[in-house]
Amino acid sequence: MQGLLLMILSWMRPLFRKFGADPDQVEAIVALKITLDNRRTYTAFSQQQYKQKDRSNSFWLMLLLYAFMGSFGCVVLIGVYNQAPIYALSFSFAIPMLLVGMALISDFSSVLLDSSDNAIILPCPVNGRTLLIARITHICLYLLLMSMASSIASAIVIAIRFGAGYSLLYMVFVMLSSLLVIFLTNLLYLLLMRFTSEEKLREAIMYVQIIVAIFFYAGYQVLPRMISTTDNLIQLNVKWWHYLLPPVWFGGSMEAFLTPAFDPLHLSLLALAVLTPFAGIWVTISYLTPLYNQRIASIDVDARPTQTGTLPQHTTSRSDELARWLTGSPLEAAGFALTWRIMLRDRQFKLRAYPAIGYMIVLFFMFVWRTGNSLDDSDTGNSFASILPLYFCTLLLGNAISLLRYSEQHKAAWVFVSTPLEEPGEVMLGAVKAAIVQLLLPVQVVVSAYVLYVGGIKSLDDVLLTTFVNISIAFLYAIGNGYFLPFSSPIGEMTKGANVARTLIIMMMVGLLGLMHWGLSKVPYGVWAGIPVMAGIAYALLVRIRKAEWAKFTVS
Amino acid sequence: MNPVIELQQLEKYYGTTHILKGIDLSVSAGQVIGYIGPNGAGKSTTIKILIGLIPDFLGQASVLGMDVRKDTLEIKRRIGYVPELASLYDSLTPLEYLQFIGKLHKLEPAMVERRTMDLLRLFNLEGNANDRMTTFSKGMRQKVLLISGLFHNPDVVFLDEPLSGLDANAVVLVKEIIRQLADSGKTIFYSSHIMDVVERISDRIVIINQGQVIANGSFEELKELRASGSLEQLFTQLTGNDEQVSIAGAFVQTINQ
Numbered sequence: 001m002q003g004l005l006l007m008i009l010s011w012m013r014p015l016f017r018k019f020g021a022d023p024d025q026v027e028a029i030v031a032l033k034i035t036l037d038n039r040r041t042y043t044a045f046s047q048q049q050y051k052q053k054d055r056s057n058s059f060w061l062m063l064l065l066y067a068f069m070g071s072f073g074c075v076v077l078i079g080v081y082n083q084a085p086i087y088a089l090s091f092s093f094a095i096p097m098l099l100v101g102m103a104l105i106s107d108f109s110s111v112l113l114d115s116s117d118n119a120i121i122l123p124c125p126v127n128g129r130t131l132l133i134a135r136i137t138h139i140c141l142y143l144l145l146m147s148m149a150s151s152i153a154s155a156i157v158i159a160i161r162f163g164a165g166y167s168l169l170y171m172v173f174v175m176l177s178s179l180l181v182i183f184l185t186n187l188l189y190l191l192l193m194r195f196t197s198e199e200k201l202r203e204a205i206m207y208v209q210i211i212v213a214i215f216f217y218a219g220y221q222v223l224p225r226m227i228s229t230t231d232n233l234i235q236l237n238v239k240w241w242h243y244l245l246p247p248v249w250f251g252g253s254m255e256a257f258l259t260p261a262f263d264p265l266h267l268s269l270l271a272l273a274v275l276t277p278f279a280g281i282w283v284t285i286s287y288l289t290p291l292y293n294q295r296i297a298s299i300d301v302d303a304r305p306t307q308t309g310t311l312p313q314h315t316t317s318r319s320d321e322l323a324r325w326l327t328g329s330p331l332e333a334a335g336f337a338l339t340w341r342i343m344l345r346d347r348q349f350k351l352r353a354y355p356a357i358g359y360m361i362v363l364f365f366m367f368v369w370r371t372g373n374s375l376d377d378s379d380t381g382n383s384f385a386s387i388l389p390l391y392f393c394t395l396l397l398g399n400a401i402s403l404l405r406y407s408e409q410h411k412a413a414w415v416f417v418s419t420p421l422e423e424p425g426e427v428m429l430g431a432v433k434a435a436i437v438q439l440l441l442p443v444q445v446v447v448s449a450y451v452l453y454v455g456g457i458k459s460l461d462d463v464l465l466t467t468f469v470n471i472s473i474a475f476l477y478a479i480g481n482g483y484f485l486p487f488s489s490p491i492g493e494m495t496k497g498a499n500v501a502r503t504l505i506i507m508m509m510v511g512l513l514g515l516m517h518w519g520l521s522k523v524p525y526g527v528w529a530g531i532p533v534m535a536g537i538a539y540a541l542l543v544r545i546r547k548a549e550w551a552k553f554t555v556s
Numbered sequence: 557m558n559p560v561i562e563l564q565q566l567e568k569y570y571g572t573t574h575i576l577k578g579i580d581l582s583v584s585a586g587q588v589i590g591y592i593g594p595n596g597a598g599k600s601t602t603i604k605i606l607i608g609l610i611p612d613f614l615g616q617a618s619v620l621g622m623d624v625r626k627d628t629l630e631i632k633r634r635i636g637y638v639p640e641l642a643s644l645y646d647s648l649t650p651l652e653y654l655q656f657i658g659k660l661h662k663l664e665p666a667m668v669e670r671r672t673m674d675l676l677r678l679f680n681l682e683g684n685a686n687d688r689m690t691t692f693s694k695g696m697r698q699k700v701l702l703i704s705g706l707f708h709n710p711d712v713v714f715l716d717e718p719l720s721g722l723d724a725n726a727v728v729l730v731k732e733i734i735r736q737l738a739d740s741g742k743t744i745f746y747s748s749h750i751m752d753v754v755e756r757i758s759d760r761i762v763i764i765n766q767g768q769v770i771a772n773g774s775f776e777e778l779k780e781l782r783a784s785g786s787l788e789q790l791f792t793q794l795t796g797n798d799e800q801v802s803i804a805g806a807f808v809q810t811i812n813q
Contacts, residue, residue: 024659024662025659025660025662028656028659028660029660032645032648032656035647035648035652036645036647036648039647039688116643116644116645118609119639119643120643120644120645120657121660122608122609123607123608123609123632123637123639124632124657124660124661125629125630125632125633125660125661125662126629126632126660127628127629
């Protein structure tokens with residue numbers, strides 16, 4: 001594969017020369033980038049899949065994944081084309097466009113913002129133009145491969161249905177659409193860069209990554225259901241604003257050829273589809289790229305923070321305040337405050353923990369959406385359906401709690417060993433409490449409010465019981481995966497398989513507890529009786545963590 | 557003889573910060589120049605201007621008789637640079653990395669491989685030649701960076717903290733390499749915080765503070781400026797921070813409270 005890419009590059013040599021770049025150097029840089037990309041860990045889909053040693057094919061695996069995700073578009077194409085061809089086609093364009101856009105934002109943000117190029121390559125006899133051309137070539141090659149991979153399934157469907165010629169045409173439109181996406185993403189980045197500093201930009205990109213991940217999760221949850229239930233409802237009620245959506249331009253153009261229909265509407269869509277990518281490229285090369293590179297270059301200028309004359313004020317911050325309220329000892333408060341702050345500030349942590357929370361919210365809404373009507377009918381308010389959402393929170397806890405022990409700066413954990421720390425359990429308890437308050441509590445409050453709103457005050461017992469269940473489960477997760485000090489293990493140690501068995505056992509316990517809860521709800525005042533028992537269990541687990549001794553901990 | 561490095565009224569702004577305020581400097585071939593100054597004095601900025609990384613500056617800068625603004629590529633071909641913050645593509649192996657740098661310098665691949673292996677062997681890294689550098693210690697990375705800055709046989713070498721992370725033996729080795737490079741006619745522009753190393757290897761020492769040259773001469777000449785025994789003492793005196801003793805006293809007192 002790599003050889004193939006390099007062959008394509010060698011065909012482009014005259015073009016490079018024409019642009020004033022040195023073909024040998026462009027080739028060397030692009031080849032290097034391909035190697036680096038193959039050894040990189042991709043963030044987009046690998047929330048669970050962590051660094052392994054010596055990856056060397058991660059990009060090709062990534063492409064396979066894209067092909068798989070893209071095959072979703074062909075399902076729609078097969079299922080809906082007859083009823084609403086423009087919808088089906090637009091949808092099949094939207095998938096590669098979204099995937100490419102997402103890849104640009106999430107994975108290539110590190111490539112685009114990488115200033116090590118400036119530090120390593122520019123001191124060599126390479127002119128700026130060569131580096132620029134190499135960068136553009138690298139990005140275009142990759143996006144081309146990605147869009148191809150994610151639309152290959154749809155292209156095959158079209159080839160079977162309409163013939164290979166149309167399939168080729170489809171691929172051309174896919175390429176055009178990814179060019180448009182490159183332009184749009186470029187615009188987005190420039191806008192972000194205009195208004196924010198580099199640090200803020202990285203922060204903003206992180207949130208975009210998280211939102212995109214959740215969005216995709218939601219899409220894959222919601223869309224199949226929509227298709228199965230609304231099969232007959234999709235009609236050709238195209239509204240005017242639909243034409244503002246770029247995928248519709250391409251879908252419409254494709255429809256024009258397939259039908260064939262070349263009325264003014266289709267012709268204008270076709271014009272948009274063909275002209276906007278080229279216009280975008282022209283604007284990118286002549287206006288945006290110089291601006292962009294200027295910005296990138298200014299990013300790594302070693303602008304030192306100027307010393308401000310103000311003295312640090314002695315104030316108790318909110319996290320200290322919280323820690324004081326919620327913990328029993330100074331040591332526990334220290335663990336709480338440390339964890340609280342790192343969870344709020346560490347980009348890597350957020351990137352790993354927040355999508356899981358988002359997935360829960362999606363699941364919750366899915367649940368509400370599907371059972372929303374039936375819930376009102378239940379006269380007891382204690383039906384299984386009203387208890388269930390309360391248990392959603394436990395699903396997100398497992399991920400968050402297991403993340404607490406890992407950090408890129410795990411080496412900083414030497415402070416736990418070098419200080420005369422006698423009760424490591426206290427620090428751990430503080431950390432777990434911080435996670436519960438910061439991650440579980442907000443979701444629990446929202447879900448409880450919903451349950452109380454739907455079920456009325458008589459659901460209060462359910463809410464209370466599940467609160468204690470969820471807290472207990474949080475402690476169980478913490479203990480079950482081994483005692484730990486916050487952020488003290490290298491992320492590399494995070495392995496996919498090791499904890500699955502334990503997590504499964506805990507999940508089964510959650511199920512069991514849920515069943516018991518349901519059983520109790522059939523007994524008068526049963527749930528109320530369960531509350532003190534559950535609270536007792538939670539407290540016992542809490543004490544167990546607090547009393548844990550050094551022998552149970554491992555600090556690398 | 558024409559100077560190898562020449563700076564005239566070099567000025568540089570970052571935004572509104574005036575980082576270099578008119579540096580004048582002239583260096584002739586075969587010298588080791590120790591370029592020292594406190595943090596933020598403008599050392600790295602000067603070096604980056606000289607190797608053509610920062611084109612927008614005021615004043616004149618030339619290397620090997622060529623204008624830094626105009627003949628950037630030709631200058632880059634004939635200089636070597638070992639950067640301060642060890643940024644390298646660490647998912648590569650040393651061999652892959654050095655071959656890449658060799659390609660950018662348009663060196664012949666077979667020659668690069670031979671020379672790279674020889675140099676790695678001399679640095680005791682031959683066993684790691686095919687390991688990815690993610691696992692390397694700071695010293696090992698620094699050795700790779702040193703090789704990458706020197707293996708194309710440059711006439712002028714810019715070293716920004718080249719000894720960081722190296723163990724004592726490697727420090728001796730690198731110091732000796734610097735000395736012998738200078739003896740063979742190459743010019744070394746050396747920036748560091750480690751005063752006794754600078755004192756020992758430099759033919760000339762340039763001290764800058766707040767973007768200005770405040771001392772320039774051989775160690776012997778500098779010693780005549782102030783009565784001080786070592787470069788370290790001289791440095792603290794010149795850069796206006798001779799209160800270190802009293803600050804240290806206050807520090808210890810605060811701990812003892």
